[in-house]
Amino acid sequence: xxxxxxxxxxxxxxxxxxPALVLDMDAxxxxxxxxxxxxxxxxxxxxxxxxxxxxxxxxxRQIAAGAVGxxxxxxxEAEALAxxxxxxxxxxxxxxxxxxxxxxxxxxxxxxxxxxxxVNVGADRxxxxxxxxxxxxxxxxxxxxxxxxxGLHAYHGSAQHLRGxxxxxxxxxxxxxxxxxxxxLIERAGIACETVTGAGTGTFLLESSSRVFNEIQxxxxxxxxxxxxxxxxxxxxxxxxxxxxxxxxxxxTPASDRAVLDAGLKASSVDSGMPLVHERPGAExxxxxxxxxxxxxxxGAKAPKLGEKLLLVPGHCDPTxxxxxxxxxxxxxxxxxxxxxxxxxxxx
Amino acid sequence: xxxxxxxxxxxxxxxxxxPALVLDMDAxxxxxxxxxxxxxxxxxxxxxxxxxxxxxxxxxRQIAAGAVGxxxxxxxEAEALAxxxxxxxxxxxxxxxxxxxxxxxxxxxxxxxxxxxxVNVGADRxxxxxxxxxxxxxxxxxxxxxxxxxGLHAYHGSAQHLRGxxxxxxxxxxxxxxxxxxxxLIERAGIACETVTGAGTGTFLLESSSRVFNEIQxxxxxxxxxxxxxxxxxxxxxxxxxxxxxxxxxxxTPASDRAVLDAGLKASSVDSGMPLVHERPGAExxxxxxxxxxxxxxxGAKAPKLGEKLLLVPGHCDPTxxxxxxxxxxxxxxxxxxxxxxxxxxxx
Numbered sequence: 100x101x102x103x104x105x106x107x108x109x110x111x112x113x114x115x116x117x118p119a120l121v122l123d124m125d126a127x128x129x130x131x132x133x134x135x136x137x138x139x140x141x142x143x144x145x146x147x148x149x150x151x152x153x154x155x156x157x158x159x160r161q162i163a164a165g166a167v168g169x170x171x172x173x174x175x176e177a178e179a180l181a182x183x184x185x186x187x188x189x190x191x192x193x194x195x196x197x198x199x200x201x202x203x204x205x206x207x208x209x210x211x212x213x214x215x216x217x218v219n220v221g222a223d224r225x226x227x228x229x230x231x232x233x234x235x236x237x238x239x240x241x242x243x244x245x246x247x248x249x250g251l252h253a254y255h256g257s258a259q260h261l262r263g264x265x266x267x268x269x270x271x272x273x274x275x276x277x278x279x280x281x282x283x284l285i286e287r288a289g290i291a292c293e294t295v296t297g298a299g300t301g302t303f304l305l306e307s308s309s310r311v312f313n314e315i316q317x318x319x320x321x322x323x324x325x326x327x328x329x330x331x332x333x334x335x336x337x338x339x340x341x342x343x344x345x346x347x348x349x350x351x352t353p354a355s356d357r358a359v360l361d362a363g364l365k366a367s368s369v370d371s372g373m374p375l376v377h378e379r380p381g382a383e384x385x386x387x388x389x390x391x392x393x394x395x396x397x398x399g400a401k402a403p404k405l406g407e408k409l410l411l412v413p414g415h416c417d418p419t420x421x422x423x424x425x426x427x428x429x430x431x432x433x434x435x436x437x438x439x440x441x442x443x444x445x446x447x
Numbered sequence: 448x449x450x451x452x453x454x455x456x457x458x459x460x461x462x463x464x465x466p467a468l469v470l471d472m473d474a475x476x477x478x479x480x481x482x483x484x485x486x487x488x489x490x491x492x493x494x495x496x497x498x499x500x501x502x503x504x505x506x507x508r509q510i511a512a513g514a515v516g517x518x519x520x521x522x523x524e525a526e527a528l529a530x531x532x533x534x535x536x537x538x539x540x541x542x543x544x545x546x547x548x549x550x551x552x553x554x555x556x557x558x559x560x561x562x563x564x565x566v567n568v569g570a571d572r573x574x575x576x577x578x579x580x581x582x583x584x585x586x587x588x589x590x591x592x593x594x595x596x597x598g599l600h601a602y603h604g605s606a607q608h609l610r611g612x613x614x615x616x617x618x619x620x621x622x623x624x625x626x627x628x629x630x631x632l633i634e635r636a637g638i639a640c641e642t643v644t645g646a647g648t649g650t651f652l653l654e655s656s657s658r659v660f661n662e663i664q665x666x667x668x669x670x671x672x673x674x675x676x677x678x679x680x681x682x683x684x685x686x687x688x689x690x691x692x693x694x695x696x697x698x699x700t701p702a703s704d705r706a707v708l709d710a711g712l713k714a715s716s717v718d719s720g721m722p723l724v725h726e727r728p729g730a731e732x733x734x735x736x737x738x739x740x741x742x743x744x745x746x747g748a749k750a751p752k753l754g755e756k757l758l759l760v761p762g763h764c765d766p767t768x769x770x771x772x773x774x775x776x777x778x779x780x781x782x783x784x785x786x787x788x789x790x791x792x793x794x795x
Contacts (some may be wrong), residue, residue, distance in 0.1 A: 104795045116550075116795045117544070117795055118794050119795065192738065195467070195709070195753060196464065198464040213695065224701075224736070225739065252599075256736060261559050350541045350543045351543075354571060363795075364764070365769050370712045370717050389765050389766060390520040390540060390794070406542060417713075417735060418713055422770075443792075445566060446713050446738070
């Protein structure tokens with residue numbers, strides 16, 4: 100038996116029960132167009148990362164807007180997206196363990212299996228070192244009959260959230276150089292290296308103009324979040340809008356300088372900082388416990404009323420989406436659709 | 448179509464696909480017995496908090512071990528637990544908004560509705576101030592024909608994680624005094640105040656011996672977590688065991704001082720600190736990104752092998768459980784059951 104739904108199509112945003120994950124459809128659609136425009140004419144393929152949204156509906160819209168397919172991080176995400184009708188999925192992550200490999204083999208039973216070598220281009224997380232170690236691994240893959248070496252995965256995750264445009268530019272210049280050197284070495288050894296893929300929302304224009312990368316993987320641009328919004332963007336960088344929100348209710352107003360929301364850390368991830376209260380100057384979300392969010396109300400600021408609903412901008416979009424079973428899709432103040440988070444909890 | 452399962456009954460723990468939420472059944476059962484023993488003879492009712500486990504199977508076992516019922520935080524949690532056969536549920540939280548009240552009314556259509564007044568006994572979160580303000584609210588409730596004033600909810604959340612036993616003792620002494628004064632005031636006004644309920648895993652023996660509280664609500668004791676394990680427990684305090692783990696696979700060993708796990712912040716909540724690597728000295732979980740956990744390996748420590756599976760102790764049990772659809776219940780190294788997290792994502 101399903102639980103009471105917290106929204107139904109046609110109701111007003113203010114009637115949605117809370118906490119709820121709200122998607123501003125107009126802003127989402129503008130973000131999809133902005134990314135398509137930014138990539139157009141660059142000769143670079145757009146393969147957005149679906150780990151941010153985990154939603155087959157959004158993946159299909161990204162592909163309709165020009166993406167060649169999507170990325171995901173986990174075999175179970177790939178399974179969920181494939182079941183949702185997404186035909187071209189790149190798992191941008193090491194796949195280790197016989198269960199996962201067996202599941203992946205089942206998933207691609209009728210497809211060729213392209214394999215990329217992940218290169219450590221500066222994130223110091225996973226990935227083989229660039230140059231000779233990467234070449235040696237490419238040789239081993241190329242020698243196997245049932246795998247095809249397709250290129251390099253060169254994602255610099257930690258560069259995405261460097262705050263200054265110059266810092267990001269320097270990090271991606273170094274990453275591109277490492278990818279370039281490795282690609283050239285592999286090609287000199289007689290092995291084709293078709294794809295160099297990587298990049299995120301914080302840096303994708305740098306990779307796409309590098310002449311090294313021919314595929315980019317931004318994910319968060321569809322939604323944005325408080326953490327990405329703290330980046331300083333250089334002139335000419337596409338301005339993606341906040342389209343993802345958590346709708347919360349003021350559940351207690353115990354003091355003039357304090358209000359309590361019904362959205363805590365099970366409703367909005369706090370790993371990259373607290374959520375922000377949207378368009379409500381003087382109301383600061385200062386503390387999250389499991390089910391409560393404490394707002395500090397500045398002197399002279401508009402006092403939140405008991406029962407009032409407020410929109411929060413999540414600190415980090417990816418893990419926040421992963422908390423919810425559906426997006427409440429809203430256009431001009433009304434619920435237009437409920438989209439399942441198809442791969443929610445698909446972490447294995 | 449369901450995704451590939453990550454475990455099936457009878458397989459060995461090491462064959463469970465990862466990340467997975469693992470429950471050590473022997474430790475869980477010992478924790479249930481230890482709590483029953485600790486409460487026995489105190490005259491205090493045990494009503495464990497189900498926000499920690501969100502699982503009807505565990506709630507039923509708590510009731511079988513002597514609990515009068517369970518608590519939850521959200522109407523949707525109450526719905527999920529009621530559907531799972533749990534008949535006595537206290538929602539320990541303000542319920543604000545017409546949708547929530549309508550849902551609650553449907554849920555209790557054939558029950559009396561007991562209402563508690565939440566009193567701020569020191570947490571400075573929700574709750575009315577003790578003394579006269581609480582009395583005024585109790586009077587309003589008592590005057591309504593279809594509600595019954597049943598007592599006080601006096602939970603001191605922030606006291607649970609004060610590290611020193613003396614600090615916790617002082618905080619609960621102050622909270623008990625506030626609850627006592629308020630109860631006495633209400634009773635002098637001719638209104639019965641049957642229940643004073645509160646307490647958590649960090650302090651429950653203090654409330655149960657206070658002569659003010661007659662019901663306690665510990666939740667985390669069934670699982671424990673890294674944050675609770677940092678509390679210093681006084682002599683004679685029941686020692687609850689870690690029963691909850693996240694099983695993770697070593698997915699990359701890129702350097703002698705670094706290994707990477709496939710369990711990041713979508714697999715183990717980091718709001719109260721990083722997870723700990725269980726029984727693996729010299730391996731420290733130092734950084735979580737969405738899908739990766741970075742281990743720092745000390746000089747001379749046993750090096751994690753690629754594909755090796757490690758158990759993590761979550762930093763905070765409640766939000767970690769809320770990430771998973773099921774518990775993989777393990778006894779003596781074998782999967783004994785898969786229990787649904789009945790109220791996963793039930794935040795509204």
